[in-house]
Amino acid sequence: MGETVVEESEELATPGDVLGRAAEVKPGRGAYLASHNNLVYASLTGRVRTVAPPPGSPDKRPTVEVIGHKAHGAVPEPGSVVIARVTKVLSRMASADILCVGPKSVREKFTGIIRQQDVRATEIDKVDMHSSFLPGDIVRAIVLSLGDARAYYLSTAKNELGVVSAESTAGATMVPVSWTEMQCPLTGQNEKRKVAKVGS
Template sequence: MEGGEEVLVTPGEILGKESDIKAGRGAYVAPHNRTIYASLSGRRIFIHPSPHSPDQRPIVEVVGHKAHGAVPEPGSVVIARVTKVMARAASADIMCVGPKSVREKFTGTIRQQDVRATEIDKVDMHLSFRPGDIVRAVVLSLGDARAYYLTTARNELGVVSAESIAGGNMVPISWTEMQCPLTGQVEQRKVAKAC
């Protein structure tokens, strides 16, 4: 009954007895035999109660396939948080696909050649992005097994929110610069044009 194993269930499948577990989303108790059944197809998960809860039975839920949230696809606009900047690429965690937030972890890579449309050979990744920056990008392709390839090579794509070294929310002052309102210090970025 461990939650670590991936178990797929279908409607009507027995999940356990009400004396051992509680029914959560995607599950129901049959009153005639106090047995818990799946009400939809999906992954069976167990949620363990807090140690302070008077009822120590785990809750069983069935997470349907549609409950995965948004999934990035080539051509979709995503919002991502930059996690690491290297010489030739930046890594980012995708947080939203269009207006929908993602429920699983998706990683994106912005390669040096995908930062902007012109003067690609002059792109300095460390002057375009910093860890913690929020960027608007478009999914180019599924990339490799670890990450989606993202591009910011359009005017409306790039950094939409950044925090300065002093901790202030930076304000864009050109398409390559943002300024800290607290210190007045200017930092280089690949800035997204406001839509």
């Protein structure tokens, strides 16, 4: 058996950098394939490493990896469920800082964007972003893809996704009272949100 050839370059990649075409390389750790354009992208910051295919392998493509200096931290990937804190709400999208991927906290700064069409599954054209999220809200979302400007596109368009924790204008942690409202326990006032379903 021959040795697996590993080439480690000094080239640095950051999330969103194109590492190659799917026809030429396979994504390894710290990389993923975008099916819409068949390009392999970096999903974390680190050095690019190319691993040659094992001798006799029918797949002759090398595997490209990104070896992060913070490789132990969780990295969002398409399909990951994440917990994020909303930082800004605009008329057609909200941005959020990703805090956790699954049960693991992240060590790098990852930004997520929830677009108007990804807030909920029904009546998409009637979604009011300011009635769905407010800055400071903690949301559970699923990663759709690595979007523009190195931000991940997130979706809350399932019953179990959406706002899981929010503070009222009075400063109290609100309780969900319906799919679309949370209530302040201090004032009894309701505020509109895209609420995540609690429980099973």
